[in-house]
Amino acid sequence: MRETRSPALSATADSSFKDRLLATVRSPVFIGAVALGIVWLVASGFKSYEQFVVSLVLLHAVIGIGLVLLVGVAGQLSLGQAVFLAVGCYTAANLAGRSTIGLPLELVVAVVVAVAVGMIVGLPSLRLSGLLLAVGTLALGFAGQQLLYLWTPVTGGGTGKTVPALRMFGSKLTLLGASVVVLGLSLYLVFNVIRGRTGRALHALRTSDTAARSVGIEVERRRVFAFAMSAALTAMGGVLYGHAVNYLSPDNFSIELSIKLVIMVIIGGQRRLLGAVLGAAFVIGVPEQFRAFQDYQGILYGTLLLVIIIFAPGGIVEVFDRTVALVRRSVTSLRARRVTVPATPELLLKAAGQGSTNGKGNGHASDAHVVPDATAEIIELPTEVETPVVVSAPGFPLVLDEVGVRFGGVVAVRDVSLEMPAGGVLGLIGPNGAGKTTLFNAICGVVPATGRVTFGDVELTGRSVRKRALEGVGRTFQNLSLHEGLTPVDHVLIGRHRFYRYNLASEMLRLPHVIRSEREGREEAEALLALLGLADVANERVDDLPYGTQKRVDVARALASRPRLLLLDEPAAGLPHDEADALIDHVLELTRPQGTSVVIIEHNVDLVRRVCERLVVLAAGEVIADGAPREILEARVVAEAYLGV
Amino acid sequence: MSSFIQLLVSGLENGIAYGLVGLALVLIFQTSRALNFAQGTMAAFCGYVAFELIVTRGFSWVIGAIGATIVGAVLGLGVERIAIRPLLGAPLLSLVIATLAIDAILGNVTQRLWGADVKNLPAPMGGDDWNVGSIVIGRTYVIIAIITLTLLALIAYMLKHTRIGLAMRAFADDQFAAELQGVKPQTVSRTVWMISAAIGGITGVLFGPLLFVQLGYMSPIFIKGFTAAVLGGFVSTSGAVLGGLLMGVLEALAVRYTSASIAPMLPLLVILVALLVRPTGVFNRKLATRRA
Numbered sequence: 001m002r003e004t005r006s007p008a009l010s011a012t013a014d015s016s017f018k019d020r021l022l023a024t025v026r027s028p029v030f031i032g033a034v035a036l037g038i039v040w041l042v043a044s045g046f047k048s049y050e051q052f053v054v055s056l057v058l059l060h061a062v063i064g065i066g067l068v069l070l071v072g073v074a075g076q077l078s079l080g081q082a083v084f085l086a087v088g089c090y091t092a093a094n095l096a097g098r099s100t101i102g103l104p105l106e107l108v109v110a111v112v113v114a115v116a117v118g119m120i121v122g123l124p125s126l127r128l129s130g131l132l133l134a135v136g137t138l139a140l141g142f143a144g145q146q147l148l149y150l151w152t153p154v155t156g157g158g159t160g161k162t163v164p165a166l167r168m169f170g171s172k173l174t175l176l177g178a179s180v181v182v183l184g185l186s187l188y189l190v191f192n193v194i195r196g197r198t199g200r201a202l203h204a205l206r207t208s209d210t211a212a213r214s215v216g217i218e219v220e221r222r223r224v225f226a227f228a229m230s231a232a233l234t235a236m237g238g239v240l241y242g243h244a245v246n247y248l249s250p251d252n253f254s255i256e257l258s259i260k261l262v263i264m265v266i267i268g269g270q271r272r273l274l275g276a277v278l279g280a281a282f283v284i285g286v287p288e289q290f291r292a293f294q295d296y297q298g299i300l301y302g303t304l305l306l307v308i309i310i311f312a313p314g315g316i317v318e319v320f321d322r323t324v325a326l327v328r329r330s331v332t333s334l335r336a337r338r339v340t341v342p343a344t345p346e347l348l349l350k351a352a353g354q355g356s357t358n359g360k361g362n363g364h365a366s367d368a369h370v371v372p373d374a375t376a377e378i379i380e381l382p383t384e385v386e387t388p389v390v391v392s393a394p395g396f397p398l399v400l401d402e403v404g405v406r407f408g409g410v411v412a413v414r415d416v417s418l419e420m421p422a423g424g425v426l427g428l429i430g431p432n433g434a435g436k437t438t439l440f441n442a443i444c445g446v447v448p449a450t451g452r453v454t455f456g457d458v459e460l461t462g463r464s465v466r467k468r469a470l471e472g473v474g475r476t477f478q479n480l481s482l483h484e485g486l487t488p489v490d491h492v493l494i495g496r497h498r499f500y501r502y503n504l505a506s507e508m509l510r511l512p513h514v515i516r517s518e519r520e521g522r523e524e525a526e527a528l529l530a531l532l533g534l535a536d537v538a539n540e541r542v543d544d545l546p547y548g549t550q551k552r553v554d555v556a557r558a559l560a561s562r563p564r565l566l567l568l569d570e571p572a573a574g575l576p577h578d579e580a581d582a583l584i585d586h587v588l589e590l591t592r593p594q595g596t597s598v599v600i601i602e603h604n605v606d607l608v609r610r611v612c613e614r615l616v617v618l619a620a621g622e623v624i625a626d627g628a629p630r631e632i633l634e635a636r637v638v639a640e641a642y643l644g645v
Numbered sequence: 646m647s648s649f650i651q652l653l654v655s656g657l658e659n660g661i662a663y664g665l666v667g668l669a670l671v672l673i674f675q676t677s678r679a680l681n682f683a684q685g686t687m688a689a690f691c692g693y694v695a696f697e698l699i700v701t702r703g704f705s706w707v708i709g710a711i712g713a714t715i716v717g718a719v720l721g722l723g724v725e726r727i728a729i730r731p732l733l734g735a736p737l738l739s740l741v742i743a744t745l746a747i748d749a750i751l752g753n754v755t756q757r758l759w760g761a762d763v764k765n766l767p768a769p770m771g772g773d774d775w776n777v778g779s780i781v782i783g784r785t786y787v788i789i790a791i792i793t794l795t796l797l798a799l800i801a802y803m804l805k806h807t808r809i810g811l812a813m814r815a816f817a818d819d820q821f822a823a824e825l826q827g828v829k830p831q832t833v834s835r836t837v838w839m840i841s842a843a844i845g846g847i848t849g850v851l852f853g854p855l856l857f858v859q860l861g862y863m864s865p866i867f868i869k870g871f872t873a874a875v876l877g878g879f880v881s882t883s884g885a886v887l888g889g890l891l892m893g894v895l896e897a898l899a900v901r902y903t904s905a906s907i908a909p910m911l912p913l914l915v916i917l918v919a920l921l922v923r924p925t926g927v928f929n930r931k932l933a934t935r936r937a
Contacts, residue, residue: 077738127921130737131680135875136920139913142868146910255868259682259745266742298753305746309739310731 032187040180051176052244057277057284058179059240064265064276065190066233071262072270073194074226075206077134080121080141081261082253084231086148087114088238089163089248090155096164096243103168103178103239110235118231122224141258148250160249163242179240186233189508191273193229196507196514197493197500202226204494207483214444215561216469216498225504234261267308269317271485278316395422395595396456396472398443398565403451405438405621412438414621415451420614422456423595425588427602427612427629431642435621436601437478440567444468444475455565470498474563476554478570478601482542488553489538492525495560525560532556532586548575552583559590566591568600572607580604584611609633617641647779652897658786660893661793665848666863666870667877667885668797669841674879675817676837677729679740683748684845685867687724690755691717691846692853692862696764706769710850717846718839720751725838733830752861761860766853789851793886796844800882809836869896872916892916 024030043054063085070076091110099105121140128136148155155161166173193199204212205219213219242248260283268279286304290297312318398420405413413435420426428436442449445465453460460468483491500521502514529538532552537545542553555571568587572580584600584607591598602608608615608629615632617625619641625632632638666684673681681687691713699709728743768785775782804810809832815823816833824830849863856862873892877884895915899908 071738131674131879132875132920134680135872136917138868139872139917139920142913143910143917146907150907262738263742263745266738270738295757296753298749298756302746302749302751302753305749306728306743309742309746310728313732313735313739 036184055175055179057280058183059237060280061277062186063234063237064280066230067265068276070226070230074202078137079258080137082258083144084114084234085238086253088235089242092239092242093161093163100170106239110239111232114231114235115228118228122227126220145253166243192510208481211481213465215495269315272317275315275317397422399454401452405449425598425612427608427615430618434618472564474558474561475567476558480554487539488534491553491557492560495557566598572604651780656894656897660890662866663869663873663892664886664889667873667889668882669844670874671885672841682744685863686748686751688845688849689863692849692858693759695850696766713850714846718843721838721842764858766858768854
């Protein structure tokens with residue numbers, strides 16, 4: 001059919017086909033699948049011992065990706081992971097040979113048991129963090145091992161238990177094949193979770209718990225999920241491990257083993273799935289290589305650990321990334337040299353032509369096309385069905401009734417009562433330490449407060465930060481509370497967390513509606529970023545951005561949650577006046593049509609005079625003045641509070 | 646009744662060891678923001694040094710103990726320089742990995758130098774028991790208790806009344822602010838590692854005779870010392886020692902009143918419950934893990 005097309009058409013068809021092919025080939029899923037396939041093929045030709053070692057690496061990688069999710073992404077350290085490994089191992093030992101289904105059944109049972117235990121272990125994680133969580137899981141790991149000694153019917157106690165051979169539907173299975181398939185499957189599922197909204201939520205809660213809650217992320221549920229998921233993966237690795245070692249003793253499932261598993265992901269690279277694989281290769285492969293130096297294994301292994309952690313804190317994957325970048329750079333520079341050497345006028349012209357079309361294409365996309373579309377899309381929000389609240393009402397009044405906050409003996413906010421009509425812009429000013437931010441925190445539920453806060457006909461008093469966020473309370477932070485290591489796009493996607501409707505199962509499988517929803521989210525995010533002048537830096541790490549830009553990212557995150565009440569905490573501080581003006585104007589442009597009420601804490605008097613309909617002055621936790629900006633700014637009490645005259 | 650008191654006494658005896666390890670861990674955690682997983686191995690190394698000096702070279706017990714403690718201090722300085730200094734300010738996990746690396750290296754070195762056999766390190770004053778009524782108190786333990794109390798007093802004095810102590814407290818409270826006031830992080834880190842490694846050295850020497858010096862003989866003590874520090878909320882040195890004593894008593898009670906197979910599990914479960922009820926430490930009100 002292609003021959004019948006005109007040359008031009010077939011060229012474009014070809015190029016789009018080529019693009020799609022290239023995109024597929026370059027996608028991590030494809031590369032991963034091919035790499036695993038190659039490993040399988042190559043390792044199949046190995047002698048049985050080498051094949052066994054490769055299988056060990058692969059099954060440890062399964063455990064590793066669970067820990068990447070838990071430690072690297074969710075930021076929860078577990079030193080009790082050996083328990084889940086034991087769950088897998090003993091499931092295999094007790095189930096193998098009982099049913100003809102074999103491996104799949106063992107995996108399913110192991111996952112179910114591990115998830116149940118993982119949830120139980122995950123619950124303490126809600127109360128503990130950092131060091132104490134590490135100790136708590138350590139204690140559980142220790143207790144778990146003792147339980148293995150006691151539970152003789154299942155574990156054989158101190159004498160141990162043998163594991164029958166690996167079988168599936170009656171036929172024998174190689175450990176290598178089973179490991180490749182299980183690893184491939186786990187990588188795919190977890191990769192989908194990490195790039196979906198769950199992964200973003202976990203990244204968000206690791207880097208800033210309060211900010212995560214304030215956009216409506218279910219911090220507790222996600223934490224428990226991370227525990228359960230990593231438990232499931234560790235148990236799957238455990239099933240394979242059981243078949244690999246054939247014989248199990250409770251001695252195996254020690255704290256040392258749990259620590260080794262954590263070393264594995266840290267050394268490999270805790271934030272990346274590839275890191276889990278590299279880490280597994282390290283903890284299994286390195287001692288294997290040092291076999292000849294048996295007597296000095298500890299010294300060699302320890303030295304290697306030290307060198308990696310000091311010179312590549314991100315793990316081996318960092319070394320890997322640097323090498324890839326280096327190779328890429330040298331390849332491009334080589335190519336560039338090849339192009340410039342025979343530089344003829346024609347070639348130069350061609351190059352320039354290409355450059356300019358590219359430039360035009362980009363310019364067209366960002367200036368003329370996307371931006372108006374974006375504005376249109378966002379301003380037309382009321383017609384969108386997925387946020388019915390916006391449709392039903394143009395806005396709600398905020399009522400504070402004798403709101404008070406005390407820290408020990410210090411009264412930060414004293415019985416503040418305030419009524420704010422829907423859709424207004426209110427300025428909250430006052431000297432440093434007046435309690436402005438604390439009042440915001442009281443409205444958001446970050447600090448416990450007395451009195452009542454109602455928004456529309458919804459009583460916010462006593463509700464969690466997340467529940468208030470779901471009622472439409474959005475905010476920015478004085479200290480920004482950005483998510484370190486993530487990009488502005490990520491921040492906006494985190495901001496619109498509550499608008500994703502897909503469930504966990506479809507997220508794991510990345511069903512078409514998930515892909516669609518993710519794509520829409522990304523487009524919307526890019527449009528919002530473009531509107532706030534962040535298009536150029538949309539994919540940079542926020543920690544590398546200048547302060548003013550970070551500030552806008554914070555605002556973008558809050559806007560993305562489409563708040564009906566937006567609390568801006570010193571949005572202009574540290575920005576040049578014109579930039580601050582532009583930022584606030586953009587914000588109001590976006591929020592006004594939605595009837596969003598806006599409260600601004602700000603020291604920039606010109607700015608508040610220009611945009612606020614009303615000013616409230618707070619001093620020493622009390623409202624000392626309330627009225628139209630012009631009167632307020634001239635009032636004697638205000639001058640006294642500010643200047644002390 | 647007297648058997649119960651005997652139980653408490655032997656619990657307290659073990660508890661001191663846990664407390665000493667916990668104390669060293671707390672000092673390091675408060676200033677370096679590191680968890681020293683090599684503490685047990687470092688202490689064991691010093692036990693071997695004491696064996697070398699006392700048994701092999703024939704020095705007196707006191708000289709051997711002092712020698713081992715000095716070696717411990719030097720070891721602390723070395724570890725700090727090699728593994729900790731380059732990672733000052735790094736996340737907790739990186740520092741943990743670094744100390745685990747030191748643990749692997751040092752364990753290997755110990756094994757190369759002294760082999761895998763069990764060594765008999767003599768106890769101070771012959772290691773006899775004292776009988777108080779029907780209660781037996783190990784003489785070694787009394788000496789250990791005296792040394793521990795002296796150490797605690799010395800550390801308390803240092804923290805309260807010396808320049809470096811003040812620097813350490815400032816550093817523990819707010820690293821950044823302390824640096825602005827001219828406290829050098831390197832100095833604090835070096836001092837703390839030296840002190841806690843020396844404490845480890847003393848622990849290794851004192852408990853060598855009781856546990857028998859062999860590979861990894863301090864590891865179980867390490868784990869329990871760790872939990873002792875947790876019971877103390879990981880903020881105070883005396884809290885860690887109290888935590889250690891509590892831990893020791895709990896353990897003794899568990900061994901006596903439950904079956905031997907459940908006993909090792911119970912103290913850790915108690916700690917777990919304690920953590921859940923009071924995540925900030927049993928004896929403390931302040932939160933320990935600000936940036937952990």
